[in-house]
Amino acid sequence: MPQVLIELRELIEEICIEPLMKCIFKRKPGKCPLCNSRRIARILYGMPIFNEEQERQLAAGKIVLGGCEMNHWNPKWQCVDCNAVFFSGEKI
Numbered sequence: 001m002p003q004v005l006i007e008l009r010e011l012i013e014e015i016c017i018e019p020l021m022k023c024i025f026k027r028k029p030g031k032c033p034l035c036n037s038r039r040i041a042r043i044l045y046g047m048p049i050f051n052e053e054q055e056r057q058l059a060a061g062k063i064v065l066g067g068c069e070m071n072h073w074n075p076k077w078q079c080v081d082c083n084a085v086f087f088s089g090e091k092i
Contacts, residue, residue, distance in 0.1 A: 025077070026089045032079040039080035045070040 023033060031038045043066035048054065057063045061080040075085035 022087065023084070024087045024089050028077055029086055032082060032084055034084045035079060035082040037079050037081035040077050040086070041080050043075055043078050043085070045074060 023029070028042070029040055032040065039061050041061050041064045044054075044063045045066040045068070047068055048065070050058070054063065058065075064078050064080070066074060066078075073087075076088040077086040078084070079086075
């Protein structure tokens with residue numbers, strides 16, 4: 001990867017592209033930029049077979065189900081309160 005792209009990736013903290021509001025974060029956001037909620041869940045993709053811990057995380061809003069289709073363009077996190085989705089800057 002060219003050095004300029006590596007440096008750009010390191011600088012990215014938060015990018016919101018209007019009007020789509022595609023928000024890209026370097027790490028899990030501390031709060032939703034749209035509703036200010038601090039309840040941000042990791043999106044779980046695929047066909048999960050739940051254990052007790054995952055059931056607790058789902059009930060507590062720590063994880064949400066993202067569906068069966070997985071690709072590298074899927075969002076990584078979701079606001080539990082307003083359902084806004086956030087993408088990881090890892091793929092940039």
